[in-house]
Amino acid sequence: MATLVRAHWEVENGLHQRVEVVRHEDATRIHNGPGAPNLAVVRRAALAVLNADTSFKDSLPRRVRQAGHDDTYRTHLLNFVIS
Numbered sequence: 001m002a003t004l005v006r007a008h009w010e011v012e013n014g015l016h017q018r019v020e021v022v023r024h025e026d027a028t029r030i031h032n033g034p035g036a037p038n039l040a041v042v043r044r045a046a047l048a049v050l051n052a053d054t055s056f057k058d059s060l061p062r063r064v065r066q067a068g069h070d071d072t073y074r075t076h077l078l079n080f081v082i083s
Contacts, residue, residue, distance in 0.1 A: 053078070
C-alpha cells in the first residue's frame, strides 16, 4: 500500500508541484471556459522547453525569470522550439 501511495505522490510532486511553484498556476484567475485548458497547455509547453534547454544551468524559477528579462535568452528558447 505504501508503494502505491508513494507512486501517486511522485506524479503529484513531479508535475503539479513544478507547475504551481514555478508558474503559480493555482493563483491564476482563469478557471472556467476554454481559456483554462488552453493556458494550461501553453504553460506546460513552456515548462517542457525550459526543462529541455541545457544552455542555461540554473534552477527552473531562475530560468523563467531569465526568459522574462533577457531578450537573447528568450530568442534562444524560441529558436530551440522551432528547430
